[in-house]
Amino acid sequence: MTQSLAIIGASGYTGAELIRLLATHPSFEIRALAANSKAGQPLAAVFPHLRHLALPDLVTWEEIDFAGIDLCFCALPHKTSQEVIAQLPRHLKIVDLSADFRLRDPADYQKWYGNPHAAPDMQKEAVYGLTEFYRDDIAAARLVAGTGCNAATGQYILRPLISAGVIDLDEIILDLACGVSGAGRSLKENLLHAELSEGTNAYSVGGTHRHLGEFDQEFSALAGRPVQIQFTPHLAPFNRGILATAYLRGDAAAVHGALKAAYADEPFLTVLPMGETPSTHHVRGSNFCHIGVVADRLAGRCIVVAALDNLTKGSSGQALQNANLMLGVEETAGLMLAPCFP
């Protein structure tokens, strides 16, 4: 049975990635695409790579008739997203890809995002969308908050280790390189090809990146005590991919064991053999995440490296995985595309 979907925010990269994935989904149909700034245009004018698909033209989200829609993806910028979602009909299941419903405490939201939350009541019903760890809640949810892409990567490394008690919670460093699509389709000088290619730089250094709000919330809840990690993202000259390198105190074998155990049955998470580490090249364009563990030469320390595609597993692939759960279809539907290499 085909179920009907809408996408609000279809002119950004996560919107486009949703459509790419839905193009081969066996039972979902896209019934409406909204992008207020480009309403009236065919999608092919905004994303020519999707021109082969028979899709509705872009409209404003207010124009959508949600009567026949089962689920709506909301791929708007944060702040806008909460304002729009607050006005959507209550029958609608929603997967939000913005940051707006990730932080359970509205004070945390205000701290990290700078503005008071406009829909604190809805925040209460939102489920954090890291599929593998909130699967049952997601399946039952009306509103799911997609995670940050960096936040997802770090949690895939750290959640099993915190749960298993195999690492020192006060000595966690997460160093990360993120591809440029993570910054979205924004017109900024530092995102121009001429400025960004052929080099790299750190940003949000010193514990100021907003995804730390998610790390703090999730790791502290998991540990039952405050956990604050160090986190430095870098902007790297490729379009897709996140590589996270975690410096940890703990026994490498125990760390590897905890990850293997946690992901043994997960379709999208692969723990590499001990001593091997992954590459973003090998998950590009896919919903897979590869994780590797190496013991450091210094006793009691280890390094864990994870790779995923920020647009897929880090964002739109996760969103579709959650939508599959919410609509009762096979969790992996539409998501088994192999990585695109070279």
Next chain:
Amino acid sequence: MTQSLAIIGASGYTGAELIRLLATHPSFEIRALAANSKAGQPLAAVFPHLRHLALPDLVTWEEIDFAGIDLCFCALPHKTSQEVIAQLPRHLKIVDLSADFRLRDPADYQKWYGNPHAAPDMQKEAVYGLTEFYRDDIAAARLVAGTGCNAATGQYILRPLISAGVIDLDEIILDLACGVSGAGRSLKENLLHAELSEGTNAYSVGGTHRHLGEFDQEFSALAGRPVQIQFTPHLAPFNRGILATAYLRGDAAAVHGALKAAYADEPFLTVLPMGETPSTHHVRGSNFCHIGVVADRLAGRCIVVAALDNLTKGSSGQALQNANLMLGVEETAGLMLAPCFP
């Protein structure tokens, strides 16, 4: 009903691309993977991006039991391919991705490739694999010869125009930029990232590129008289994609009309509205080909630009499309993946 396939030459890029496409094919199963230089290894050791797939380990092609195999892709280098294919059992359908069976006249093969053909009898039964133009022959064939990736791109522009008689056959210039995967997984200095990125150069300048053998054969046959085009390929710093720019004498509207008519019902070929031209960005990782026509300021001249992914529509996607025809399944099966952008 599932049909069984083998791939010989699974450690190169076209082999990997075949496996990527077959990963989501509804009715084909990979039963054997051969790569003589890497026999004994799991495929994940050679192509870690395919590690999520349950696939047989690499073997030598001689080790394959072809008894239960319906069709074999042969993704070997030219010359090697003909030697191997000559030894394969006769019940097997074969899609060859090398250059070995593209040129009907063994003398042409020797002229362009430098060695006498080792299987001239098999050459006779080979069908040229440009799907849209040899569809019926391919469906009935035992052996299909995949086209060159540049050769496919140029023919998508030129065949309908030659057939329709709308261009001057003596004034055809094809200028082309090809991504680096077109050169295969060869260890050559000029293919190193440090040498190839951040710049471009022409190669095989002056009418020496081997794909001219295909152009000469096909265009002359189509026109019923000798046709020789000018063709200059360039090596460009991206992994996937061919952009061909053709300089033609003819009326732009007639040219556009001939292309529109030729491809009206083709699932993978899109002719853009008059005056628009395509980009390789928008076909990357897919089996689609976009074509655009623009009138030049000089009367009676026009430019036609085509974009496709050399590994997909230019090679492995074409091969799968042909295999679908040969095995009687839906021609588009496994091939409707949307392009991967950004």
Next chain:
Amino acid sequence: MTQSLAIIGASGYTGAELIRLLATHPSFEIRALAANSKAGQPLAAVFPHLRHLALPDLVTWEEIDFAGIDLCFCALPHKTSQEVIAQLPRHLKIVDLSADFRLRDPADYQKWYGNPHAAPDMQKEAVYGLTEFYRDDIAAARLVAGTGCNAATGQYILRPLISAGVIDLDEIILDLACGVSGAGRSLKENLLHAELSEGTNAYSVGGTHRHLGEFDQEFSALAGRPVQIQFTPHLAPFNRGILATAYLRGDAAAVHGALKAAYADEPFLTVLPMGETPSTHHVRGSNFCHIGVVADRLAGRCIVVAALDNLTKGSSGQALQNANLMLGVEETAGLMLAPCFP
């Protein structure tokens, strides 16, 4: 003796490139840097790669005291440039890098740029800045108009051939790939790394690129009759570099000979041995231009390929070369930097 320079438009790429080149110039000193939108900032805030240089802060051009300035580079957008230059003091020598004074006939300017020329009188005294062909005029000029970067590349191929009468003037096709810095520091979606990297596309197809105005003017003047070429530029995913491929009717040996003769004594132009073609990789970051000639397999036709760096030889390097002539110093001063490879 040190001479004093100012740069107006110092916050764009050609401005930055001028400063990079002047950093090691033996006898020029930068006395003022203007960028009206960023006035008040240190240059290092706008171009951190120049932070090691002791340079004046950015000001508005109106704030510059031109009394002690010998020569001013004007690296503003076209249209703005003519308005500013019209107001500069008459004692000042000026090298304009915009398009504003390239076309001798104001009607041509209006045709290609869409607005009436604001300083047609000054246009009369402007000298076209293609150094090797206007050397004496440039040395005596007060106002020199830098050429388009594509226009320079095409003329380095074609001028000697037109002069020598060795090619058919009605059959000239110039196909060209230009790196992204050619589009300047503009915030446009198609210049984002995520959109531009990993692919290519043609633009201004069909004879609509503004540099055709320069080609028409220069080639017609040279030939003493109207000459109109076909010209298609492509946007390619590298930061610096232009590769032009010209398809010509003429004897390859005669063509090669004419180029060799024309550039025998030129410090920045190298004609490769017959049959070799250049790569933009090997001129990156330098003022050199490499040119190669190959005979086509079709009798009487040949291909000429030229490579230069659009920011250096195509723009700011040319501007400095002209400034050297205008101020009576060694023409190559500050310009002998070797290309930056890899």
Next chain:
Amino acid sequence: MTQSLAIIGASGYTGAELIRLLATHPSFEIRALAANSKAGQPLAAVFPHLRHLALPDLVTWEEIDFAGIDLCFCALPHKTSQEVIAQLPRHLKIVDLSADFRLRDPADYQKWYGNPHAAPDMQKEAVYGLTEFYRDDIAAARLVAGTGCNAATGQYILRPLISAGVIDLDEIILDLACGVSGAGRSLKENLLHAELSEGTNAYSVGGTHRHLGEFDQEFSALAGRPVQIQFTPHLAPFNRGILATAYLRGDAAAVHGALKAAYADEPFLTVLPMGETPSTHHVRGSNFCHIGVVADRLAGRCIVVAALDNLTKGSSGQALQNANLMLGVEETAGLMLAPCFP
């Protein structure tokens, strides 16, 4: 007065970079270029970007007449280098760019490089080539051992901090991204454009990278006690540049102060204002190193980020800086080229 130089190992990237820098050096002349595998060829055949230079053809190093040579750069692979250097005449000053004379203790050499040292006596006279910290010794040396490029970057961050006693010596983590030219001109699959572009991966994870031998030696000597850091390099898809991110325990202001003090008079090292961090884009192609310090949100911790060009400041620029000292010319001669951006 011109002094005469030779380069052995002129066909690799560090050899080419030496020649690029020497091209504008005011008082050094290249008298011999050796590359045994390419002897007999003109340099332009191996590095076409240097074709404008009047240079001797490549010879074998045995063919060089060292009689008139003042100083020889040796840019050979490790192990080969020590064998060749042991045979060079004693009058010759030598700057070695390999790893062969970096580790003072031959046992350390064997531990990290796997083979016994072939010239342990010469090792004794070698001076470690990190210019800013061994300046006087280098000026007086006959044999200077160029540092590892990663080793240089890490030491520019850490030496002043260890000397000033402002960080915890047992809690040093150095995470680093290195551009592909750091791997040299080797024909390896993972260095192909198709495999390396558009992604990143860690390598030598867990404390196995050879440059740790240098870190251990230098930091322990400096601290007067054993110091062992954690170090993870990543291979990143750009040609030039190293970005090192250090996670440290110490007061950020004290750390910033120690770096400012250490580099106050250094021509090539710039400490950014507190809170700013550098980018490799802004040192590309130059001998400059930019360093920035940020306090972490966790009290008592800070992050220091350094950027340099691995081929220039990390290798050949350093080598030339040392040669300048050894031959008594201005230390910055030939090295003030501004970075090449964009």
